[in-house]
Amino acid sequence: MKISLDSKNKLIKKAENISLFFKDKYIDDFEIYISASIDNEIEVYNKSVESLSHSDTSGVGIRIFKDKKAGYAWINSFEDSKIKDCIDKAVLNARASGADEYNGIPQEKESRYVLNKNIENFLYSESFNEYSVDKKINMLKYVEEISRKKDKRIIGVDSLSYSDSLYETVILNSSGFKRSLLQTSSFIFLNLIARKDDDTSTGFGFSYGRDPGSFNLEDVAEEAVKRSTMLLGARKIKSKSSTIILDPITASQFLGVIASAVTADAVQKGKSLFKGKINERIFDIDLNIYDNGIMEDGFSSKPFDAEGINKGKTTVFEKGILKTYLYDCYTARKDNKQSTGNASRASYRIPPTVGISNFYIEPGKKDVSEIISRIDEGFYVIDVIGMHSGANPVSGDLSVGAKGVLIKNGSIDDPVKEVTIASDLMSFCKKIECIGNDLKFFPSGGFIGSPSIVIRDIAISGN
Amino acid sequence: MISKKTVKKILNLLLESGGDFADIFIQSKISNNLRLDDNKIENVSSGYETGCGLRLIFNDSTYYAFIDSVDEERLAESARIVRSAINNSQKINILNLNKRKSGYGTRILKYPNLVNPEQKAEYLIAADNAARDVSEKIIQVTSVINDVEEYEFIANSEGYLCENKSVKTFMAANVIAMKSGEIRTGYKSYALTRGMEIFSKKKPDDVAKQAAEIAVRMLDAVNAPTGTMPVIIGPGFGGVIFHEACGHSLEADAVVKDASVFKNKIGKKIASECVNAVDDSTLKYHWGSYKFDGEGYPAKRNQLIKEGVLLSYLTDYKSAKKMSIPLSGNARRQSYRDIPYPRMSNTFIDAGKDKPGDIIKSVDDGIYAKEFAGGQVDPATGDFVFGISEGYIVKKGKLCEPIKGATLIGSGPEILKKIEMVGNNLEFSPGFCGKNGQSIANEVGQPTILVSSITVGGTEI
Numbered sequence: 001m002k003i004s005l006d007s008k009n010k011l012i013k014k015a016e017n018i019s020l021f022f023k024d025k026y027i028d029d030f031e032i033y034i035s036a037s038i039d040n041e042i043e044v045y046n047k048s049v050e051s052l053s054h055s056d057t058s059g060v061g062i063r064i065f066k067d068k069k070a071g072y073a074w075i076n077s078f079e080d081s082k083i084k085d086c087i088d089k090a091v092l093n094a095r096a097s098g099a100d101e102y103n104g105i106p107q108e109k110e111s112r113y114v115l116n117k118n119i120e121n122f123l124y125s126e127s128f129n130e131y132s133v134d135k136k137i138n139m140l141k142y143v144e145e146i147s148r149k150k151d152k153r154i155i156g157v158d159s160l161s162y163s164d165s166l167y168e169t170v171i172l173n174s175s176g177f178k179r180s181l182l183q184t185s186s187f188i189f190l191n192l193i194a195r196k197d198d199d200t201s202t203g204f205g206f207s208y209g210r211d212p213g214s215f216n217l218e219d220v221a222e223e224a225v226k227r228s229t230m231l232l233g234a235r236k237i238k239s240k241s242s243t244i245i246l247d248p249i250t251a252s253q254f255l256g257v258i259a260s261a262v263t264a265d266a267v268q269k270g271k272s273l274f275k276g277k278i279n280e281r282i283f284d285i286d287l288n289i290y291d292n293g294i295m296e297d298g299f300s301s302k303p304f305d306a307e308g309i310n311k312g313k314t315t316v317f318e319k320g321i322l323k324t325y326l327y328d329c330y331t332a333r334k335d336n337k338q339s340t341g342n343a344s345r346a347s348y349r350i351p352p353t354v355g356i357s358n359f360y361i362e363p364g365k366k367d368v369s370e371i372i373s374r375i376d377e378g379f380y381v382i383d384v385i386g387m388h389s390g391a392n393p394v395s396g397d398l399s400v401g402a403k404g405v406l407i408k409n410g411s412i413d414d415p416v417k418e419v420t421i422a423s424d425l426m427s428f429c430k431k432i433e434c435i436g437n438d439l440k441f442f443p444s445g446g447f448i449g450s451p452s453i454v455i456r457d458i459a460i461s462g463n
Numbered sequence: 464m465i466s467k468k469t470v471k472k473i474l475n476l477l478l479e480s481g482g483d484f485a486d487i488f489i490q491s492k493i494s495n496n497l498r499l500d501d502n503k504i505e506n507v508s509s510g511y512e513t514g515c516g517l518r519l520i521f522n523d524s525t526y527y528a529f530i531d532s533v534d535e536e537r538l539a540e541s542a543r544i545v546r547s548a549i550n551n552s553q554k555i556n557i558l559n560l561n562k563r564k565s566g567y568g569t570r571i572l573k574y575p576n577l578v579n580p581e582q583k584a585e586y587l588i589a590a591d592n593a594a595r596d597v598s599e600k601i602i603q604v605t606s607v608i609n610d611v612e613e614y615e616f617i618a619n620s621e622g623y624l625c626e627n628k629s630v631k632t633f634m635a636a637n638v639i640a641m642k643s644g645e646i647r648t649g650y651k652s653y654a655l656t657r658g659m660e661i662f663s664k665k666k667p668d669d670v671a672k673q674a675a676e677i678a679v680r681m682l683d684a685v686n687a688p689t690g691t692m693p694v695i696i697g698p699g700f701g702g703v704i705f706h707e708a709c710g711h712s713l714e715a716d717a718v719v720k721d722a723s724v725f726k727n728k729i730g731k732k733i734a735s736e737c738v739n740a741v742d743d744s745t746l747k748y749h750w751g752s753y754k755f756d757g758e759g760y761p762a763k764r765n766q767l768i769k770e771g772v773l774l775s776y777l778t779d780y781k782s783a784k785k786m787s788i789p790l791s792g793n794a795r796r797q798s799y800r801d802i803p804y805p806r807m808s809n810t811f812i813d814a815g816k817d818k819p820g821d822i823i824k825s826v827d828d829g830i831y832a833k834e835f836a837g838g839q840v841d842p843a844t845g846d847f848v849f850g851i852s853e854g855y856i857v858k859k860g861k862l863c864e865p866i867k868g869a870t871l872i873g874s875g876p877e878i879l880k881k882i883e884m885v886g887n888n889l890e891f892s893p894g895f896c897g898k899n900g901q902s903i904a905n906e907v908g909q910p911t912i913l914v915s916s917i918t919v920g921g922t923e924i
Contacts, residue, residue, distance in 0.1 A: 045523070045720065046523075048522070048523055048524060049524040049548075050523065050524060050525065051524065051525040051526070051527060051802060052524070052525070052526050052527065052548055053526075053527040053528065053529075053802065054527070054528045054541075054544055054545070055528060055529045055530065055800065056530055056541075057514070057529070057530065057531045057800070058531065059512075059531065070505075070506070071507055071508075072506065072507065072508035072509070073508065073509045073510065073511075074508070074509075074510045074511070075510070075511040075512070076511070076512045076513065076514065076531040077511070077513065077531065077532075082511065085511070086509075086511060089509045089511075090509075092579075092580060093507035093508065093509055093580055094507070095580070095581060096497070096504060096507045096579070096580035096581045096583070096584040097503075097504045097505065097506070097507045097584075098502075098503030098504040098505060100503060100505075133548075155721070156720070156721055156722075158720065158722045158843055193721070193722060193843050200724075200843055200844050201844065202841055202843050202844065236918070239689045239690055268501070269500060269501045269603055269605075270501075270602050270603045270639065271603060271639065273646070349510055350508070351506060351508060385839045385840075385841070385846070385847075385848045386837075386838055386839045386847075386848030386849065386850060386870060386872075387839075390836070390848065390850040390870050392648065392836070392850075394639055394646055394648055395645075395646040395647055395648060395867075396646070397867060397868045398868070399687075399850060399868045399869060399870040399920050400848065400850075400870065401839075401846070401847075401848030401870065401872045401920070417846065418846065418872055418873060418874070418918060419872070419918075419920070420689075420848070420870050420872050420918070420920020421920075422689075422868055422870070422920055424868070459689070461689035461690065461918065461919070461920040462918065463690065463691055463918070
């Protein structure tokens with residue numbers, strides 16, 4: 001299934017052909033999800049190509065509904081006989097699944113938002129194909145070169161990679177939805193190793209866009225150099241309770257825990273501590289948090305979600321108060337609400353689930369430097385480790401490893417490592433005192449963005 | 464699926480512009496996933512995939528392409544794209560392909576794709592009931608059965624080819640318990656490289672029940688202490704610390720890149736004398752076992768650490784060649800979409816002499832970390848963090864109240880030197896390991912061990 005920047009109708013035709021195979025099946029509804037992509041990945045190490053990978057792949061996912069039961073099957077071939085087997089398997093699978101009155105094919109009227117068709121124009125770049133493999137390799141070599149020059153403590157590159165993707169998805173369902181979407185993406189990632197005396201430290205930088213032209217390579221190198229050298233000579237400190245500042249990247253990792261707890265799926269299954277907290281104040285300060293699926297520069301933006309429902313801008317927290325959960329059609333029906341367009345799927349190989357789009361904290365007005373200058377004693381966190389194991393969105397327990405620098409009398413002091421910061425999610429939210437103006441997005445699951453945030457009285461444990 | 468003649472043709476085409484090594488990896492796979500959540504079987508899903516990866520290595524560079532097909536013309540097209548990346552006059556020509564043998568084999572009794580999904584659904588319903596029967600405090604149960612039947616074919620420019628069929632069955636339960644507003648979770652998994660017959664040995668009910676018991680026990684947890692103290696690490700999943708904080712640094716690609724704390728440490732003492740560590744992909748039916756690795760090299764047992772001395776690294780073709788050390792059978796890949804890298808298989812600290820009871824008795828003031836929620840490590844520095852999901856305070860040689868919100872933080876190489884006692888109760892635990900964006904089946908293992916001091920991060924200052 002060859003796709004290109006101007007091949008749209010081919011995939012829709014494929015989906016139409018597949019839809020004919022459902023004619024003699026005793027089912028109530030079906031959905032066909034096709035995706036095809038051309039992906040490239042290049043890694044450079046020590047000025048030469050470490051690896052170069054190219055792929056051209058496609059597949060189809062079949063979701064069926066019969067007697068309020070759902071079944072799923074997928075295949076990476078478009079041979080008629082194989083697709084027919086795949087459909088039969090989906091039907092067989094539905095028989096084993098539990099009947100549920102809220103199961104069923106999405107209908108147009110279930111959208112909370114009107115269609116924003118304009119956003120389609122921001123999902124791909126016409127100049128995506130203008131970048132040759134050699135151009136991309138040279139770009140990576142350039143980043144390696146400038147990184148090494150920036151600081152003599154940089155002893156090497158742990159990882160330097162570029163990846164891009166041209167992909168198209170099609171959704172066709174038995175309630176009449178039939179649309180396709182073309183997207184391009186480019187991503188560059190650098191992780192540097194710095195050493196001073198016996199101490200080694202690593203730090204990363206990254207950039208992304210719809211084509212490599214939107215990268216700021218200087219910033220990627222600068223960020224990785226800063227992050228890797230800042231922590232050299234770091235030591236453990238004595239356990240204490242302190243004000244902490246999370247930089248935008250570590251803050252967005254914490255925000256990720258909140259994001260997974262506001263999906264209606266987690267809430268309805270009792271797996272979220274935000275259950276029953278609509279219209280309650282969660283943050284002491286007037287924080288606004290949005291899930292915006294139609295932001296022009298948002299990497300998770302689309303006109304419609306993974307089951308064809310319109311996307312929009314959802315205010316999840318308004319002035320510190322929880323206003324809504326994020327819904328797909330199934331969870332919306334259960335709460336007697338409309339879908340917020342948050343059905344998401346990473347590929348045709350999995351059925352849709354509720355997930356975030358561009359989820360972010362609205363930035364404040366203060367510069368980070370100004371914030372730091374007002375702190376007598378604090379800990380500026382620039383790296384957290386163990387986030388996926390140390391933060392439990394169900395119980396709210398939070399305990400992660402942290403690295404960063406101390407703040408003394410309003411300025412940056414000694415680097416610190418091998419400490420943990422611990423709290424529980426609810427008091428963590430309550431204790432947020434102020435936020436910076438430095439909103440930065442981080443691709444992780446969806447697309448998460450946060451400015452620097454200041455939190456008071458957090459337990460830091462060291463010696 | 465593909466003829467020897469075609470394979471030879473494609474390999475020779477790959478090497479037409481030169482190169483040191485080329486291989487072809489074909490995979491065909493059927494997978495089934497069932498999930499029970501919120502009292503109902505909510506997702507039954509199956510997948511069929513067939514694909515091929517072509518790899519060419521020249522000097523330090525790897526060139527790779529993959530497609531969803533084994534069609535000769537499409538393979539040839541991809542081979543041409545790959546070889547266009549290099550231009551060298553020195554050419555290898557492959558004349559013959561010989562089948563490679565492995566000493567490892569399995570026998571499958573119940574192929575999972577032939578078992579009706581309704582039967583598997585019954586297993587999960589039984590597991591759900593068993594977990595909820597443990598206590599009225601159980602408020603949610605999620606359980607899964609995932610199975611895979613897979614065929615692999617690998618051939619390379621050194622004239623080897625191998626074929627392999629494998630079957631994997633994975634079952635896990637995650638249970639949530641609540642008491643007066645406090646929520647705790649418990650998790651257990653059970654997985655083997657076997658068919659559905661694994662449930663005749665141990666039932667899904669037992670797994671779910673164990674997970675439920677952990678969640679309920681943890682409801683009475685007190686805030687974890689903070690500071691540096693002796694830590695007893697429990698058997699089985701406790702081995703995840705060795706896996707994360709030491710195992711990854713023994714993967715030779717990290718060593719080659721100067722991103723490992725164990726570089727230039729072969730033959731040197733890196734751990735206490737009581738530490739023996741092994742990676743063994745030939746443990747029969749274990750979750751991390753296989754017949755051939757992702758490059759077609761036979762499975763092998765590798766002693767990593769003997770009496771505290773580092774003996775070997777885990778390698779793939781590229782890193783072994785670069786370092787002039789032997790292949791260890793640890794080149795692994797998630798699928799045909801992925802380039803193989805050195806990875807662990809079943810990795811464990813081997814059994815020692817101490818009785819687990821004596822280890823606990825020896826600690827005056829510390830904690831016992833029994834189960835972990837996972838962990839993370841930076842291989843360049845060896846710094847690690849692990850979340851404790853089930854842990855207890857140890858006072859005067861006795862296990863006391865459970866603790867919540869605790870993590871262990873430290874450095875892998877330092878911890879290895881601080882292991883003071885190693886139990887005689889080696890146990891294993893299955894899981895998944897992520898590296899370079901690829902997730903693969905891994906097993907960790909260890910007996911009960913005592914580490915003289917680790918930083919414990921809790922909320923109680």
